[in-house]
Amino acid sequence: MSATPIELPRWADTALVPLVSVVAxxxxxxxxxxxxxxxxxxxxxxxLKGSLGSLEGLGFTLYYATNFVFTGLAVAVAFHAGLFNIxxxxxxTVAGIFAALACLWLAPLPGILLVPLAILAAAVGGAxxxxxxxxxxxxxxxxxxxxxxxxxxxxxxxxxxxxxxVIGKPGSMQPxxxxxxxxxxxxxxxxxxxxxxxxxxxxxxxxxxxLALAALVAVWLLIYRxxxxxxxxxxxANPRAAAYAGISPARITMVAxxxxxxxxxxxxxxxxxxxxxRLVLDFTAGYGFVGVAVALMGRGHPVGVGLAALLFGALYQxxxxxxxxxxTITRDMVVxxxxxxxxxxxxxxxxxxxxxxxxxxxxxxx
Amino acid sequence: MTGTAPAxxxxxxxxxxxxxxxxxxxxxxxxxxxxxxxxxxxNGAGKSTLMSIxxxxxxxxxxxxxxxxxxxxxxxPAEAIATGIGMxxxxxxLVEPLSVVENVVLGAEGGTxxxxxxxxxxxxxxxxxxxxxxxxxxxxxxxxxxxxxxxxVEILKALYRGAEVLILDEPTAVLxxxxxxxxxxxxxxxxxxxxxxxxxxxxLREIMAVTDRVSVMRRGEMVAHVETISTSPAALAEAMVGRxxxxxxxxxPRQRGAPVLEAAGLSVVDARGHETLREASLxxxxxxxxxxxxxxxxxxxxxxxxxxxLVQPTRGVIRLDGRILTTADRSPANLRRLGLMHIPEDxxxxxxxxAFAAAENMILGYHDDPAxxxxxxxxxxxxxxxxxxxxxxxxxxxxxxxxxxxxxSGGNQQKLVLAREIERxxxxxxxxQPTRGVxxxxxxxxxxxxxxxxxxGVAILLVSVELEEVMALSDRILALCGGRITGExxxxxxxxxxxxxxxxxxxxxxx
Numbered sequence: 001m002s003a004t005p006i007e008l009p010r011w012a013d014t015a016l017v018p019l020v021s022v023v024a025x026x027x028x029x030x031x032x033x034x035x036x037x038x039x040x041x042x043x044x045x046x047x048l049k050g051s052l053g054s055l056e057g058l059g060f061t062l063y064y065a066t067n068f069v070f071t072g073l074a075v076a077v078a079f080h081a082g083l084f085n086i087x088x089x090x091x092x093t094v095a096g097i098f099a100a101l102a103c104l105w106l107a108p109l110p111g112i113l114l115v116p117l118a119i120l121a122a123a124v125g126g127a128x129x130x131x132x133x134x135x136x137x138x139x140x141x142x143x144x145x146x147x148x149x150x151x152x153x154x155x156x157x158x159x160x161x162x163x164x165x166v167i168g169k170p171g172s173m174q175p176x177x178x179x180x181x182x183x184x185x186x187x188x189x190x191x192x193x194x195x196x197x198x199x200x201x202x203x204x205x206x207x208x209x210x211l212a213l214a215a216l217v218a219v220w221l222l223i224y225r226x227x228x229x230x231x232x233x234x235x236x237a238n239p240r241a242a243a244y245a246g247i248s249p250a251r252i253t254m255v256a257x258x259x260x261x262x263x264x265x266x267x268x269x270x271x272x273x274x275x276x277x278r279l280v281l282d283f284t285a286g287y288g289f290v291g292v293a294v295a296l297m298g299r300g301h302p303v304g305v306g307l308a309a310l311l312f313g314a315l316y317q318x319x320x321x322x323x324x325x326x327x328t329i330t331r332d333m334v335v336x337x338x339x340x341x342x343x344x345x346x347x348x349x350x351x352x353x354x355x356x357x358x359x360x361x362x363x364x365x366x
Numbered sequence: 367m368t369g370t371a372p373a374x375x376x377x378x379x380x381x382x383x384x385x386x387x388x389x390x391x392x393x394x395x396x397x398x399x400x401x402x403x404x405x406x407x408x409n410g411a412g413k414s415t416l417m418s419i420x421x422x423x424x425x426x427x428x429x430x431x432x433x434x435x436x437x438x439x440x441x442x443p444a445e446a447i448a449t450g451i452g453m454x455x456x457x458x459x460l461v462e463p464l465s466v467v468e469n470v471v472l473g474a475e476g477g478t479x480x481x482x483x484x485x486x487x488x489x490x491x492x493x494x495x496x497x498x499x500x501x502x503x504x505x506x507x508x509x510x511x512x513x514x515x516x517x518x519v520e521i522l523k524a525l526y527r528g529a530e531v532l533i534l535d536e537p538t539a540v541l542x543x544x545x546x547x548x549x550x551x552x553x554x555x556x557x558x559x560x561x562x563x564x565x566x567x568x569x570l571r572e573i574m575a576v577t578d579r580v581s582v583m584r585r586g587e588m589v590a591h592v593e594t595i596s597t598s599p600a601a602l603a604e605a606m607v608g609r610x611x612x613x614x615x616x617x618x619p620r621q622r623g624a625p626v627l628e629a630a631g632l633s634v635v636d637a638r639g640h641e642t643l644r645e646a647s648l649x650x651x652x653x654x655x656x657x658x659x660x661x662x663x664x665x666x667x668x669x670x671x672x673x674x675x676l677v678q679p680t681r682g683v684i685r686l687d688g689r690i691l692t693t694a695d696r697s698p699a700n701l702r703r704l705g706l707m708h709i710p711e712d713x714x715x716x717x718x719x720x721a722f723a724a725a726e727n728m729i730l731g732y733h734d735d736p737a738x739x740x741x742x743x744x745x746x747x748x749x750x751x752x753x754x755x756x757x758x759x760x761x762x763x764x765x766x767x768x769x770x771x772x773x774x775s776g777g778n779q780q781k782l783v784l785a786r787e788i789e790r791x792x793x794x795x796x797x798x799q800p801t802r803g804v805x806x807x808x809x810x811x812x813x814x815x816x817x818x819x820x821x822x823g824v825a826i827l828l829v830s831v832e833l834e835e836v837m838a839l840s841d842r843i844l845a846l847c848g849g850r851i852t853g854e855x856x857x858x859x860x861x862x863x864x865x866x867x868x869x870x871x872x873x874x875x876x877x
Contacts (some may be wrong), residue, residue, distance in 0.1 A: 033731070161685060226742050230733045238719045244710055245731035246699025 050321025071291025130261025
């Protein structure tokens, strides 16, 4: 019956509890591996080697992490305003459409103009797609969890229609656009770092990674150091106090959702402009949903989101390697681990908080 | 038998710390069986912590609890209930859409099938009601009951679970004076039947009226145990604060200036379509305090909210400095710019974001002030400096701007709000419940600040459930009943009975 929140020291709150959640999730996943007759230790070794053991593996890990940073930040920003944006998939899809149209239509422009404009288009597309649920929430009271999920479906259908009927490559049986011009794409990291004398293996990692790092810093500045971020946090923590303070919760709801959608658009920048170099179906591949786990694990703080994105990047890349080496462990296993982490980091967090609080008290008493 | 019977509750050198803060230090307390025992102390003195330890919410770091002479460890409310300790919280723990009897059995349904438990509870309720004279309809929906009756349901709940010792935490905070008197009758009846009552309060009048013994806490320690008949409010107040306290407010005659805020024919309709404020008209002059007298829920909150721009009136005109305020002018942010500041009635729900650090709350409503950072950014160091200055000027304890607001006591939270709004040099100050849940030392401080503001020429509108406070501070008093202003009195000529009639809606003075 006690509803008193468990108070923990800051370091335990921000580092220890998420760590315990991850370790517990890995233990449970290990049991599942054991259940299908494989050695969890060997699987872990393969996973670590595949994700962090080589420059190539690391490149893939960081490429995945780039996606998770964007979608994780998208969820985190909405979270601070008290909103649960689970429409990252749809917002990234629309952002991809916008970016693709910019890359195709503005192709005559030089790269130095075209690329920023296309990135901007992606942000605007994502923002617009998130703004509508934000508007409906603020003005009509329609819950964003429902509307953003619905908007995922609408976006998924929209992209099929556009690729098949409108902007598909003429004469192609594939639902995809023509390839973008070379100067409309983002530079792969191995090319970017070559002039510095660094020889990296060829991986999908591209300059969108740098954009992701910038986004982490920008979101930190926004949330914790700006007037807008203050307003966002006030609305998220206490809408009544916000109204009292002259901050319009309705306005902040719309602004926060738009910002959230713009961040989700980063996923499209990485995938469409950085890797595929054309618009294809399903390029969002569930990264938008994993963003929820990333934000939960990262506790909404950009540093946490960065670390969690790295973890999920390693799981994705290591999991791919693992399923290659051990066909009995399919990629679905990684999804299972992700699911367990979400369960532990999100839903069962209170359990671990209690455990950690108890252990700390024991340590102090002794 | 007296003298030989074991005490109902004995606490021996209970200590409890939250991090570096010692909430209870070697607290000992003996509560005689069949008595009403008062515990008084300022907010943050450790009363609630002590009772939470007794009720199993917290575990003491050290110390011993004896119930009926036997040593016990109470590590959860369930264990407290099992040992015969019941608690009535300041904020009721009732399920409003359920009936009285359903609320009473909640958590003690007695088996899988509800029907049998309900039938048993109904019989038991009838018996308890008869025994203690607690008339209540077992099938009434809790939401439809008055606050006083809801409190009875809480008490019945505790008795139904076999409570021998009943802890009441600030029980009269939400009651009208008449309801409070009924509660005291009930407590006396409980005592006559051999139950033990522990009453936590900061209202000395109640302590004097109803308790047998009083224990006084100050800064986590027990400083006095006395027989009620051998003490006085002044002595208790002194023990609580540790120095002499002025219970009366001293103020110079007012220097009334020009009219600042004028409202004419203001009406407010709430979300359910009820007209909660009807045709209210009032004028605030510079350098005066206008008090609103009324039983809670008669339109005071709406009056404050509509003047502060939080609610739009359905009819009526508001003038500030002679200028009519349009709907756009009446946004809270704009009103602040025009010098109309508002200390809301509920500081935790409206006036503060309790999850924020104190420093962040000190800029709530003023986060657009260029003093707090360059351009769109905020500078944490500037915000902390500003907060520290305000906290020191208003004696907020601890004066730590980085501490989470939820960790401050009620009085200190209120001082944070006060510091924030008053430091902005208001022209008009709307004040709601400035001293609700605030300890005596802080009340004195807050009253002096308000009087000083008035003397400096600020127009103040005061809403308070404490009629005494309204009468002590105001220069003029308006009575509200059913959303209507039912009368006006100059403070000198107002008396409690007369105001009580106005508050009850008996319009102008008969005869």
